[in-house]
Amino acid sequence: MKILKGDKVKVLIGKDKGREGEVIKSFPKKSSIIIKGLNMFKKHVKPSQGRAGSIVEKERALYISKVALICPECKKTTRVGYKVDKSGTKYRICKKCQAVLTKEVAKK
Numbered sequence: 001m002k003i004l005k006g007d008k009v010k011v012l013i014g015k016d017k018g019r020e021g022e023v024i025k026s027f028p029k030k031s032s033i034i035i036k037g038l039n040m041f042k043k044h045v046k047p048s049q050g051r052a053g054s055i056v057e058k059e060r061a062l063y064i065s066k067v068a069l070i071c072p073e074c075k076k077t078t079r080v081g082y083k084v085d086k087s088g089t090k091y092r093i094c095k096k097c098q099a100v101l102t103k104e105v106a107k108k
Helices: none
Strands: 009-010 018-026 032-035 040-045 054-059 065-068 080-084 090-094 099-105
Touching: 009 032
Parallel strands: none
Antiparallel strands: 009 018, 009 065, 018 032, 040 054, 080 090, 090 099
């Protein structure tokens, strides 16, 4: 998956269009992510033994195609590319400014 936990992203589609946030959890098999403070919904919780019932606000997962990564170097929304050096280390790079985003462990 090209967008990982800790990345800053911008929402492209939906009720939070144009807002930015940090990825707090990713689900690679479902191709979705949860962004801190965005795509909120209210859940009614029944009272149980030891606590009262209430209305809780939670983040809902967003499909990965609805967000764009923000490059920490050029501060623009960008696509993610990959580069492998001679030692076999794989890097995520910004397609606009070619800045290295993160290193990944090579799988052998």
